[in-house]
Amino acid sequence: xxxxxxxxxxxIIEKRQSVAFWCNPISGHATLYxxxxxxGQGPKLLIQFQNNGVVDDSQLPKDRFSAERLKxxxxxxxxxxxxxxxxxxYLCASHPWTGVYQETQYFGPGTRLLVL
Amino acid sequence: xxxxxxxxxxxxAEGRAANLPCNHSTISGNEYVYWYRQIHSQGPQYIIHGxxxxxxxxMASLIITEDRKSSxxxxxxxxxxxxxxxxxxxRVAAGNQxxxxxxTSLTVIP
Numbered sequence: 001x002x003x004x005x006x007x008x009x010x011x012i013i014e015k016r017q018s019v020a021f022w023c024n025p026i027s028g029h030a031t032l033y034x035x036x037x038x039x040g041q042g043p044k045l046l047i048q049f050q051n052n053g054v055v056d057d058s059q060l061p062k063d064r065f066s067a068e069r070l071k072x073x074x075x076x077x078x079x080x081x082x083x084x085x086x087x088x089x090y091l092c093a094s095h096p097w098t099g100v101y102q103e104t105q106y107f108g109p110g111t112r113l114l115v116l
Numbered sequence: 117x118x119x120x121x122x123x124x125x126x127x128x129a130e131g132r133a134a135n136l137p138c139n140h141s142t143i144s145g146n147e148y149v150y151w152y153r154q155i156h157s158q159g160p161q162y163i164i165h166g167x168x169x170x171x172x173x174x175m176a177s178l179i180i181t182e183d184r185k186s187s188x189x190x191x192x193x194x195x196x197x198x199x200x201x202x203x204x205x206x207r208v209a210a211g212n213q214x215x216x217x218x219x220t221s222l223t224v225i226p
Contacts, residue, residue: 004159031212042203042216043160056211091159097212104150105214107159 002026004108006092012114018080021111025073025094031055033105034067034077035091043091049075050097082115089113119143119206125221128198134191136220138204141185148207149180150214151189153200160203160216163189194224 005024013019025032031050035043046065047057051072060067064083069075079086089112095105121139128134140149148167152160164171164178166187171178177190191198203219 033214035216040218042201042218045213045215048211048213050212056213093159095212104162104165106162110159 004092004094004106006090006108006111008111009109010112010114012116013082014116015084016081018078019082019113020076020078021090021092021113023075023077023092023108025075025092026096026106029094029096029106030072031095031097031105032069032075033093033095034075035093037089037091037110039088046077079113082113084115087113087115119215120204120217122202122204122217122220124218125223127223127225128191128194130196130224130226131193134189134194134198134222134224136189136191136202136204136222137186138188139186140204140206143184143206145184149178149184149187150205150207151176151178152203152205152216153198154203154219155197155200163202165207194222196224196226198222199224 007022033048034046037043046060047067048055049069052069067077089110091110093105093107096103148165150165151163154160164176166178180187201219201221203216205214
């Protein structure tokens with residue numbers, strides 16, 4: 001079974017530029033998460049999708065961050081304009097959400113963003 | 117927000133058992149405890165989870181106290197490849213969210 005795919009793996013931009021990250025979840029997984037992980041900290045949930053609808057985006061800085069999951073499969077996370085403090089690893093995870101509480105989430109390798 | 121507290125770092129001798137504690141004193145009755153680990157430059161990897169009873173799989177054992185306010189992850193025979201940051205997470209029942217804390221950095225020493 002293929003895992004969660006993310007691209008690019010690394011990105012360097014200057015502040016005030018725009019950047020986009022892409023995630024392809026495990027096939028059939030209804031729930032998709034984007035996390036931000038700043039160096040030395042645990043992953044912070046930014047947004048959660050159930051199919052193509054947003055379940056939780058309470059921690060997403062909506063003035064500069066946006067995310068979409070068209071057709072309920074792939075997702076993109078965009079930052080516009082980027083700030084220095086956005087330097088972090090952006091992790092995508094997916095979850096089958098079959099209604100069975102035992103299921104867990106699976107993470108991709110992450111995209112490492114450096115804002116100069 | 118994270119609902120767990122963990123020690124910042126721990127060391128363990130190779131071949132010995134690593135016991136990683138976690139406090140989750142505000143856990144609700146239907147919320148599960150999950151453990152993940154993150155090896156440098158990789159995404160978090162699922163280890164084990166439980167509700168009330170102790171659990172064991174091929175990677176680790178999870179001991180949950182009777183009052184469910186704390187738990188311990190046990191790696192029975194730590195190897196150098198177990199060096200990682202270990203996260204204890206309480207999974208929110210209603211919304212299927214996983215909130216990570218700062219984790220415990222485990223170093224396995226030869």
